[in-house]
Amino acid sequence: MLDMIIRGGQVVAPEGAADLDVGIQDGRIAVVAAPGTLGGEAGRMIDATGMIVFPGGIEPHTHIGIPVPKLWAGRSEVITQPPEAATRAAAYGGVTTLIDFAGNLAITPGESPTTDPIMKQVEERREAFAGHSYTDFAFHFILAGATSPATIGQIGEAIQNGVASFKIFTTFNAARTPYGHLWEIFQQVSHHGGIMAVHAEDNDIVTYMEEKLKREGRDQGYNLHLVHNNISEDIAFRQILRLAKHTETGIYFVHTTAKEGVAAIAEARLQQQPVYGEALHNYLEFTCEDYQKPIGTAIHTYPAIKYPDDRDALQEGLADGSLCTTATDEYTTYKDVKMSGNTIETVCGGHNGIETRLPVTYTKLVATGRISLERFAAITSSNAAKILGMYPQKGAIAVGSDADIVVYDPNLNKKLTLDDLHADSDYSIWEGFECQGYPVMTILRGKVIVEDGKLSGNTADGQWLSRKVAPGILARPGC
């Protein structure tokens, strides 16, 4: 007898969306079959009539339980919401796996990154999440600043140990990695079969614009898009792409923000470079014009929200395949912290977004008829699993895959209020957003963790994931 059968739903499987029943055994998908063919008995029978059954959401970009720089928070010892809260919000939002970061992100001037071994830092983050996470989790490793030869020498070992992706910054004070070091890092990551996650902005443009706007008395937070601007993204993306081409390195551009970034990725993919782009869901809705509103910079995540034609290019990129994933850059604080800084150098990055990504993306792109259900599953789950080395264990409703599933009710329309959300926070930039459809059940490895607004998982459920990127993803655009 199967542990669970989900029947009557429209299942978005790798072969396409169809009316199918899904049988689950021992945490994995045991069978996917024509409706009504699995027999009448199971440990639990779930009626998904009228529902869409997607692979559980994969959130490839979060910053959970880390110190907020004093520059942003206005005071010391502020921490973004802890794993218990972030993964609770994730579970409610249909997310079953997230990728956070290990390694330290030193963005306060004068602060320098720790030199502890990579795997020691990964182990510390595993310990911070183990027993505290409702969802499965993994970590990119941040190589911040002028990375030492000793640290670069540990990249191969880390990849062997399941840490498949490395994050670098081309701006942000002490976090910025100089190009020479990047060249070396790319060679090592490429040689050992890992992939780079890149925050690309042109540091010279950014610092020049900061100084210019300060000099001219125009350093208000609502001018952030003039600092972290379109030409900066254009130049930085193309420089990274050249370095990647010379070193045959796979690139995952986090938070693409500008039409120039989308175009750079599309051109590289056309030339068969293994390049992938991520869009944040707040960039699909808001524009820099919204910065002008009261508490307008609450919507801000770095680099910066750009113009209406950039927003359109991001949506189009997700629809036409130039971009591959949606993410949130989850970085949840309370409103007093988020709104503490109000200049181009002090506005706090990030927002509490992990819970809203699926319904917002569905509303913006599926409900408007711009993308198919299959494409939705790709940009919210499967592609992140493929690019970052978790497929087909994660990201697929297929026999043998982990039974990570979100049951989505396309007819449940919801105008979001703070009461609908489950983060440790007292504001949401999505308050008032009208969702077309909403997740109603989340299943992690065969266990129902959220059902009809009730949390039934626990913080011991989440497991760390060892990742390995498939060769096909690193050889050419593999999704």
Ligand SMILES: [Zn+2]
């Ligand atoms: Zn980030």
